[in-house]
Amino acid sequence: MLSEADPVDPNPPAALRIPLVGVLHVERTVPTIAWGEGVVLRYGGFYGPGTAISLASDAPMSTPIRKRWFPIIGDGGGVWSHVHIDDAAGATVAAVEHGQPGIYNIVDDEPAPVREWLPVLASALGAKPPRRIPRWLGRLAAGEVATLMMTESRGASNEKARRELAWQPRYASWRQGFAQGLG
Template identity: 40%
Template sequence: MRVLVAGATGVVGHPLVGALRARGHQVSALVRAASRAEAPDADAVVTADALDREALLSAVSAARPEVIVHQMTAFRLLGDDPAGAFALTARLRTEGTANLIAAARAAGARRLVAQSIAFAAAPAGEPVLDEDAPLYLQAPDPGWAATVGAVAELERLVLGSPDLAGVVLRYGALYGAGTAYARTGGTGQSVLAGRLPLPGGASGITSFLHVEDAVGAAVSAVESDAVGLFHVTDDDPAPAAQWLPHYARTLGGPPPRTIPAALAPRLLGWFTAHQLTAARGAANARARTALGWKPLRPSWRDVLGQE
């Protein structure tokens, strides 16, 4: 098939191009002009900013894809400008997705696979939730509420286009090379420096996903006829009280100190406090059944902190 990967310089998009080519697909990489030097080896490289509708229409038309994979975020900016990274990612999930759908239609694509996140559910109900659980649209933190709102809009757009077979892959917390959980990543450095304490209880659940398993799920979604919304996570959702001390030991960092849960939002920021104390995990049964996918790394315990 002719496949276009949008966001082809990202932590998932870059290896995805190679994985699809290894499966015999003809792959075009869509990158911003400023990132062309970082583009992966592909059958073709096309350049456009997803927020420039006309440029995107032209680039996608030149590639003539049958399937488009949307992996666009702005998390490359997290180290220098976290607020800007999240704001631009929200625009890519809303305006960028709408532009990409218009370009897909104009180019005659039949299928769209888009990246989302598996940790945007409201913190209610069981510790591990399926895809039918409501999103945390009313989060008390304005930044996280905006992020979840953009996720909801991306999912609505992708799954609400009757002329495109839409698939949304909600990735768990990505770890592996190039992620925040790599030794050189932001979370890894915070843990090594002893800057990520455990709030009392630390019962927030994280569902992890290795980058290579994210790539595998995207390949499965490209080649499948299934449509819909899928959690793509490992098989071992775990509370912070388990994964954070294990991660610190694997990195060779100091054991996380404990702080009162009530102080966590002020000391760590609202989102980190939420992740460590209240977040829900994500069940992956639907992806296993419908996409025929399963994680090659079923538990974070074997790899997290080793890359």
């Protein structure tokens, strides 16, 4: 699990190198600004109303999950961290009011492997369980980045945000959030 002291991805695949250079630059420079208190928030995957994962019929991630076009790749062992959009907003306010210069992970309390959370999300969306495909096919069908996210992501800890920002997510687990907070 990643803490704020860990770089986002020290050895990214080629497709992510340029965007991550920008992220790493922000994470190095913003906390050191001289004219204010520079706070960087690393959000987990958003879900809830108005996001890509919601009950909306046109939600960009929910739609392929409903159609079973979003399979579990390989062992599905990549660990993802999620955050409900309302919890992300609350953490942002807490960071503005209480944050010290630095980086904060804004995620729920339960990072989980794809093989665990994706079937629960599919059920919450009224879909059949996701299909499973081997890693080699995932690379061909979805690309290297998606395959790595499904198999090797590490998830993140919110311990620092809870402690220093006095922030507590309403949806402490994606399980509760997927069941109650997608609408």
